[in-house]
Amino acid sequence: MTEAAPSAGGIFVSYRRDDAAYPAGWLADRLAGRFGAGRVFKDVVSIVPGDDFVDDVMTAVRSCAVLLAVIGVRWLAVTGEDGRRRIDDPEDFVRLEIETALARNVRVIPVLVDGARMPSAADLPAGLQGLARRQALELSPASFDTSRLLAVLETTLTGAAAADGTAHSRGSPSREAAMNDVAVTFSNHDRAQVGAQVGTARTVTVHTGARPEPAAADSDHAPDSGDEPGG
Secondary structure: OOOOOOOOOOEEEEOOHHHHHHHHHHHHHHHHHHHOHHHEEOHHHHOOOOOOHHHHHHHHHHHOOEEEEEEOOOOOOOEOOOOOEHHHOOOOHHHHHHHHHHHHOOEEEEEEEOOOOOOOHHHOOHHHHHHHHOOOEEEOOOOOOOHHHHHHHHHHHHHHHHHHHHHHHHOOOOHHHHHHOOOOOOOHHHHHHHHHOHHHOOOOOOOOOOOOOOOOOOEOOEOOOOOOOOO
16 A cells, blocks of 8 residues: 655654644645655545555654644643543543654654643643653744744754664664554554544644635544544
8 A cells, every 4th residue: 555654754743633623734734845745744634545544643653753743722621422531541642642752752842822831741641741841832823933843843854864864774674673663552452442533633733814725624543534433
């Protein structure tokens, strides 16, 4: 099947559909225009119909050089059908993505949108508390300037490409070996559970004076379909 994940050392856009899907789409488009679509991963846009979206999402987050965690005002508060905060569910996609990136010690940039505030460590599950220590970038209608973000991404991607070249010169591990070197694994049961609540994950928010046309409907990570798989 067609490889959905961005090239190694790319940008992973993490967002929660019920929180900041619209700005996430705008930002992903902006980044794709600057760095190339093949270096930016955003669920519905990047996953090829018929591919295993769980594998594609986790492969992408395990190989990215930067993860942008787009956080809106409802990022912490969104709940599942059981009434629990999604962020407290160990199988929540947003949580899995960020925990995996933090465990890999890649650059994780919180992107605050719509007036959202940075969550405190006390508000987060143990595996996510490192997010509270990451310097955030605020994007708002009154002050929208991506120049700083683009500069940081340029430097990070350049460094990742150089490191990747060095690794290849020494002999890189097989794709299968890389896939096994992960902080998160899925059993068949886990895969079914994650697939059932796939509508929780991805958010990148960006505001300019005029709002662009909305991006195609996101179901967080799953491919677009008539029936949304998650809440």
